[in-house]
Amino acid sequence: xxxxxxxxxxxxxxxxxxxxxxxxxxxxxxxxxxxxxxxxxxxxxxxxxxxxxxxxxxxxxxxxxxxxxxxxxxxxxxxxxxxxxxxxxxxxxxxxxxxxxxxxxxxxxxxxxxxxxxxxxxxxxxxxxxxxxxxxxxxxxxxxxxxxxxxxxxxxxxxxxxxxxxxxxxxxxxxxxxxxxxxxxxxxxxxxxxxxxxxxxxxxxxxxxxxxxxxxxxxxxxxxxxxxxxxxxxxxxxxxxxxxxxxxxxxxxxxxxxxxxxxxxxxxxxxxxxxxxxxxxxxx
Amino acid sequence: xxxxxxxxxxxxxxxxxxxxxxxxxxxxxxxxxxxxxxxxxxxxxxxxxxxxxxxxxxxxxxxxxxxxxxxxxxxxxxxxxxxxxxxxxxxxxxxxxxxxxxxxxxxxxxxxxxxxxxxxxxxxxxxxxxxxxxxxxxxxxxxxxxxxxxxxxxxxxxxxxxxxxxxxxxxxxxxxxxxxxxxxxxxxxxxxxxxxxxxxxxxxxxxxxxxxxxxxxxxxxxxxxxxxxxxxxxxxxxxxxxxxxxxxxxxxxxxxxxxxxxxxxxxxxxxxxxxxxxxxxxxxxxxxxxxxxxxxxxxxxxxxxxxxxxxxxxxxxxxxx
Numbered sequence: 017x018x019x020x021x022x023x024x025x026x027x028x029x030x031x032x033x034x035x036x037x038x039x040x041x042x043x044x045x046x047x048x049x050x051x052x053x054x055x056x057x058x059x060x061x062x063x064x065x066x067x068x069x070x071x072x073x074x075x076x077x078x079x080x081x082x083x084x085x086x087x088x089x090x091x092x093x094x095x096x097x098x099x100x101x102x103x104x105x106x107x108x109x110x111x112x113x114x115x116x117x118x119x120x121x122x123x124x125x126x127x128x129x130x131x132x133x134x135x136x137x138x139x140x141x142x143x144x145x146x147x148x149x150x151x152x153x154x155x156x157x158x159x160x161x162x163x164x165x166x167x168x169x170x171x172x173x174x175x176x177x178x179x180x181x182x183x184x185x186x187x188x189x190x191x192x193x194x195x196x197x198x199x200x201x202x203x204x205x206x207x208x209x210x211x212x213x214x215x216x217x218x219x220x221x222x223x224x225x226x227x228x229x230x231x232x233x234x235x236x237x238x239x240x241x242x243x244x245x246x247x248x249x250x251x252x253x254x255x256x257x258x259x260x261x262x263x264x265x266x267x268x269x270x271x272x273x274x275x276x277x278x279x280x281x282x283x284x285x286x287x288x289x290x291x292x293x294x295x296x297x298x299x300x
Numbered sequence: 301x302x303x304x305x306x307x308x309x310x311x312x313x314x315x316x317x318x319x320x321x322x323x324x325x326x327x328x329x330x331x332x333x334x335x336x337x338x339x340x341x342x343x344x345x346x347x348x349x350x351x352x353x354x355x356x357x358x359x360x361x362x363x364x365x366x367x368x369x370x371x372x373x374x375x376x377x378x379x380x381x382x383x384x385x386x387x388x389x390x391x392x393x394x395x396x397x398x399x400x401x402x403x404x405x406x407x408x409x410x411x412x413x414x415x416x417x418x419x420x421x422x423x424x425x426x427x428x429x430x431x432x433x434x435x436x437x438x439x440x441x442x443x444x445x446x447x448x449x450x451x452x453x454x455x456x457x458x459x460x461x462x463x464x465x466x467x468x469x470x471x472x473x474x475x476x477x478x479x480x481x482x483x484x485x486x487x488x489x490x491x492x493x494x495x496x497x498x499x500x501x502x503x504x505x506x507x508x509x510x511x512x513x514x515x516x517x518x519x520x521x522x523x524x525x526x527x528x529x530x531x532x533x534x535x536x537x538x539x540x541x542x543x544x545x546x547x548x549x550x551x552x553x554x555x556x557x558x559x560x561x562x563x564x565x566x567x568x569x570x571x572x573x574x575x576x577x578x579x580x581x582x583x584x585x586x587x588x589x590x591x592x593x594x595x596x597x598x599x600x601x602x603x604x605x606x607x608x609x610x611x612x613x614x615x616x617x618x619x620x621x
Contacts, residue, residue, distance in 0.1 A: 106417065107364060112595055114594065115547075119587075120588075121591075122588025126584060126585070235426055274433075274439070277433035277434050280433060284426060
C-alpha cells in the first residue's frame with residue numbers, strides 16, 4: 017500500500033500539469049469551436065522560450081513564467097490571424113491547424129536542432145508520507161493551480177472574461193449586446209496559447225523538450241478534454257487529474273510507453289462510449 | 301443536334317491515342333530507365349493508390365481519416381510477418397495484407413464511424429498513434445521486433461516486378477474510384493458528406509455505406525503498405541506509422557479535390573514529383589513545406605484543383621472527372 021502512494025502523488029501533480037496544458041486547448045475549443053492542433057507547438061515554443069531566456073539572462077526559471085506567457089500570447093495572436101477565416105468551419109479548421117502545426121514543428125526542428133533540451137531545476141527530492149518526490153512536483157502543482165485559478169477568476173469576474181464566455185455561448189447575441197467578437201476571439205486564442213506556453217516551461221523543468229514533442233502532448237490534451245468533458249475549464253481540470261493518475265499508475269505497473277498507449281487508445285474509446293466525458297458534463 | 305455529337309466525338313479520338321501512348325510509355329519505362337527513376341515511379345504509383353483509396357472514405361463520404369497511416373502500417377507489418385515467418389509468396393501476401401487491414405478497418409471502423417464528423421478525425425488520429433506505440437512496445441516485440449525494425453527480403457519480386465504491381469494497384473484504385481463516382485454508391489457517399497441526417501432520412505443506410513467505404517479504403521491501404529514494405533525492405537514503427545504519410549495523403553486529396561476521380565491522381569503525381577525534384581535537398585523541410593501548402597489549399601482552394609477548374613469552366617462539370 018505504501019508503494020502506491022508514490023504514483024498517487026505523482027499522478028496528482030502530473031494531473032495538475034496536464035490540466036494546465038489542456039486548459040488552453042479547452043479554452044480555444046470552447047470559444048472558437050475549432051480543434052486547435054497547433055496547441056502542442058505553443059507548448060513546445062513556450063519551453064524553448066524559457067530555455068533561451070534563462071540561457072541569455074540567467075534568471076530563475078520561475079521568473080520566466082509571466083514573460084513566456086506574454087511571448088506565447090503574442091505568438092498566439094499572430095497565428096490567430098491565419099486561423100480565423102476557418103474559425104467556424106470545423107473540418108477546414110482541423111486541416112488548417114494540422115498543416116500549420118507540421119510547418120511550425122519543422123521550422124523549429126531547423127532553428128533549434130533536434131536535440132533534447134533539459135533545464136533541471138528543483139530536482140532534489142523531498143519526502144512526504146514516506147514517498148520521495150522531486151521538488152519540481154510541488155512546483156508544477158502550485159504553478160498549475162495558480163494559473164488555473166487566475167484563469168477561472170478572469171473568466172468569471174473581468175469584463176473581458178465575461179465577454180469571452182458570452183461569445184462562446186452565442187456569438188450573434190453577444191455581438192448584438194455590443195461585444196466585439198473578433199477582438200475577443202483574438203484575445204482568447206492568445207490566452208489559450210499562453211497557457212500552453214507556460215505549461216511548456218514546466219515541462220522543460222521537469223522533463224525535457226524537443227521540437228517534435230507537440231504531437232504526443234497534443235494527444236494528451238485530447239484525452240484530457242475528452243475525458244473531462246469538452247467545453248469548459250473545469251472539464252480540463254477533471255480530465256487532467258484522471259489522465260495524470262492513469263499515466264502515473266500505468267508507468268508504475270507497466271512502462272511509460274504502455275501508459276502513453278493506454279492514454280491514446282482511451283480517446284477513441286471515450287469518444288465512442290461516453291463522448292461527453294466521464295461525468296457526462298461536456299456539451300459537445 | 302449535329303453540333304453536340306461532333307463536340308463529343310472530338311474528345312474520343314485524342315483521348316484514345318493519349319491512352320495508348322501513355323500505356324506504351326509506362327510499360328516500356330522500366331526497361332530503359334535507371335533504378336532511381338523506376339523507384340520514383342513506384343512512389344508515384346503508391347501515392348496514387350493511397351490517395352485514391354483515401355478518397356473513397358474521406359473525399360466522397362467526407363470522413364477525413366487522420367489515422368490513415370495506421371492501416372498502411374498494419375499492411376506493412378502483415379506482409380513482413382507473412383514473408384519472413386511463413387515464407388508466403390508475395391502475391392497472396394499482398395492480397396492478405398489488404399484483407400487484414402480491411403478486417404481491422406471494418407472492426408474498428410464500425411464503432412469509430414458512429415462518432416460525429418470532426419471527432420472521428422481525432423479518434424482515428426489517436427487510434428493510429430496508439431497503434432504505433434503498441435507496435436513499438438515490448439509486448440508486441442516478439443512479432444514486430446519492436447522499435448528496432450526488421451528487414452523484409454524473403455521474396456523474389458524484383459524492382460521491375462514491384463513497379464508493375466504498383467502500377468496495377470494504382471490503376472485498380474483509379475478504376476474503383478471511377479466506378480464509385482459514376483454509380484449510385486458514390487452518390488450516396490456524397491450525400492452523406494453534405495448532410496448526413498437528411499441522407500439517413502431519405503432511406504440511405506449510412507452506417508452500411510460508411511463501413512463499405514472504410515473497408516475499400518483500408519483494403520488498398522493495407523495492400524499498398526505491404527508493397528511499400530517490400531519496396532523499402534526495412535520497416536520500423538516510426539517510418540511505417542509516420543504521420544507524414546497521412547499528411548501527404550490528405551494534402552494530395554484536398555489539393556486534387558475530394559470526391560473527384562482524377563483530382564487525387566494529378567495531385568499525387570504533381571506533389572511526388574515536385575517533392576522529389578525540388579526539395580529532396582531540403583529533406584528536413586519536407587513536412588513543413590507540405591504543411592504550409594495544406595494551409596494555402598485550405599485557405600484558397602478549399603475544394604481542390606479539379607472542382608476549381610470546373611468552376612472556371614476549364615473542365616466540364618461531370619462526375620467522371
